[in-house]
Amino acid sequence: MAPEWLCRYCDSLLRKSSRAAGELEEKLGAAITVFKYIDDKDVFQKFYGKLLARRLINSLSVALEAEELFISRLKSVCGYEFTSKFHRMFTDMQVSADRNAEFSKYCRTREIELGISASFLVLQAGAWPISSAPALHSPALPPELERSIQQFETFYCEKFNGRKLTWQLPLSTAEVKLCYTSRSYFVTLSTLQLCLLLAFSSSDTQNMLQLTERSGLDEEELVKQIQALVDVALLLADGDVAAEAPASPRTPENAVAVPLQLTAHSELHLNLEFASKRTKFKVAMAAPKETPQETERTRDNVEEDRKLYLQAAIVRVMKARKVLRHQQLVQEVIEQCQGRFVPKVSAIKKCVEILIDKQYLERSTEANDEYKYVA
Numbered sequence: 001m002a003p004e005w006l007c008r009y010c011d012s013l014l015r016k017s018s019r020a021a022g023e024l025e026e027k028l029g030a031a032i033t034v035f036k037y038i039d040d041k042d043v044f045q046k047f048y049g050k051l052l053a054r055r056l057i058n059s060l061s062v063a064l065e066a067e068e069l070f071i072s073r074l075k076s077v078c079g080y081e082f083t084s085k086f087h088r089m090f091t092d093m094q095v096s097a098d099r100n101a102e103f104s105k106y107c108r109t110r111e112i113e114l115g116i117s118a119s120f121l122v123l124q125a126g127a128w129p130i131s132s133a134p135a136l137h138s139p140a141l142p143p144e145l146e147r148s149i150q151q152f153e154t155f156y157c158e159k160f161n162g163r164k165l166t167w168q169l170p171l172s173t174a175e176v177k178l179c180y181t182s183r184s185y186f187v188t189l190s191t192l193q194l195c196l197l198l199a200f201s202s203s204d205t206q207n208m209l210q211l212t213e214r215s216g217l218d219e220e221e222l223v224k225q226i227q228a229l230v231d232v233a234l235l236l237a238d239g240d241v242a243a244e245a246p247a248s249p250r251t252p253e254n255a256v257a258v259p260l261q262l263t264a265h266s267e268l269h270l271n272l273e274f275a276s277k278r279t280k281f282k283v284a285m286a287a288p289k290e291t292p293q294e295t296e297r298t299r300d301n302v303e304e305d306r307k308l309y310l311q312a313a314i315v316r317v318m319k320a321r322k323v324l325r326h327q328q329l330v331q332e333v334i335e336q337c338q339g340r341f342v343p344k345v346s347a348i349k350k351c352v353e354i355l356i357d358k359q360y361l362e363r364s365t366e367a368n369d370e371y372k373y374v375a
Contacts, residue, residue, distance in 0.1 A: 003044035004295075006034055011051040014067060015060050024066060032073045041078060042309075042340045046302050049085060050129045056093055057121065057171055064090070078339055088127035096121045099156075106155050118148040122156070122165070130168060140216035141169075142198045145191070173285075181274050187234070189283035192217065192225050197234065200270040209264045226268065227260050228284050233276075236269045237262070310343055310351040315360055318373040326352075326369040 010031050013024060038044060055061045068090065075083040100119045107114060123130065141149065153165055174194045178185040189197070192215075199206055199214050206214075212222055229235040237260055313336045317329060324332075330348050337343050352371065355361045364370035 003038050003040050004047050006031060006038065007044050007047040007051060010048065010070070011055070014055060014062055014070065016062050021066075024062065025069075028066070028070050028073070032070075032077065035074070036077055039342045041082070042305065043299070043302050045078075045082060045340075046129075046298055046305075049089075050298065052086060052089060053128050053130065056089060058173065064093075082340070085127045088124060092121070092123050092127065096123075102159075103152055103155050107151065112151055114148045114151060116144060116148060118152070120152050125166075130171070140195070140214065142195060144198065145195070178274070180270070180272060183275075184279065185274070185276060186280045187283060188281075189228075190225070190285050192221075193229055193283055196222075196225055196229065200235075204270045204272065205267055207265055207267045208262050211268070212264075223260060223262055226262070230260060230268075232281070232283050233271050233274060234283070236271050238267055306341060306343065306347070307351060307354075309337065309340065310348060311355055313337055314348070314351055314355055315373075318361060318371065322373050323364065324371055325367070326371070329371065 010028070013027050013031070035041070035044065052067070055067070061067050071083050071086045071090075074086075096119075099122055103120070106112075149167065156165060157163070169191050172191040173188060174191055175186060175188050176194060176197070178187060195215055196211060199211055208222070211226070212219065215222060217225070226235065230237050310333065313333045314329065317332045317336065318324060321332075329352070330345055333348050334343060352361065356363065356371075359374055361371045362374055364372050
């Protein structure tokens with residue numbers, strides 16, 4: 001658990017806050033000192049990669065310079081291989097900025113009017129801890145967004161023939177200006193929430209059945225996204241709408257988060273009297289925190305990675321030595337792995353058996369505890 005706690009502590013330091021630069025550097029230096037004494041550095045690597053990805057995608061980092069400095073310190077402790085994916089993530093962010101500039105020039109040259117301002121992140125599947133499969137909760141996009149995506153895909157495929165883009169829309173965000181209120185508001189929300197809000201462009205009232213058909217989301221995900229919009233009073237559920245106008249309009253400041261009980265015929269209403277003290281605010285993203293199931297999957301992935309790492313270490317040792325006794329092999333493998341984790345002897349033994357089955361190794365006929373490398 002110590003690697004996870006340290007990783008989450010580093011995440012809290014590297015997120016945007018009012019912390020002074022000198023204080024941040026001092027605390028990150030202390031975190032590196034603790035990191036040196038952690039045995040399971042691969043667990044830290046896995047969790048840190050996931051949290052770094054969230055910070056970069058959602059623009060939550062206190063400063064990219066601080067991120068890069070911390071990664072360089074990790075590299076000095078564990079070597080380039082440990083931080084190689086982190087470096088590739090930063091490269092993707094820089095390259096994406098260049099791609100967006102090229103896409104803007106492409107649209108101007110061809111006189112393409114998108115109607116909205118859009119920017120895109122193109123991320124390498126092998127570097128980011130994101131599934132390369134299509135997202136489970138991708139919405140049916142309204143025309144306002146579909147056109148931009150289609151044009152960028154055309155631009156990208158013309159530039160890189162043979163590459164395929166897999167869209168992860170639930171990870172994207174949007175900033176919109178509310179024009180139906182008494183004053184202008186700028187709202188940052190998820191793309192899923194934006195798709196639901198745009199459904200009210202044609203009518204101030206929509207029922208759950210209409211929203212389900214229009215969004216393409218399953219019921220559980222739809223309720224999550226609607227709950228976030230109701231919590232900030234952008235939408236009103238049936239119970240929030242009285243026969244007469246209320247004395248004080250429902251606002252983000254006086255709204256009380258109450259779990260919604262919705263049926264297929266429940267109606268939701270656009271809050272035309274929306275008011276807030278802030279002209280800029282964010283809608284909470286549904287389920288932003290890692291669930292216990294995701295944490296458990298991450299731990300399982302660490303165990304799978306360890307098996308592969310151990311097998312590679314055993315093959316490297318045996319390829320160099322050709323013939324080796326079991327105890328010597330265990331000692332040398334532990335030495336090779338100690339920079340990342342301390343392997344159990346039982347795990348090494350299981351990996352040896354796997355490699356014998358795969359015919360990388362064979363037992364010596366001269367001694368029961370001796371192995372030979374099979375070229």
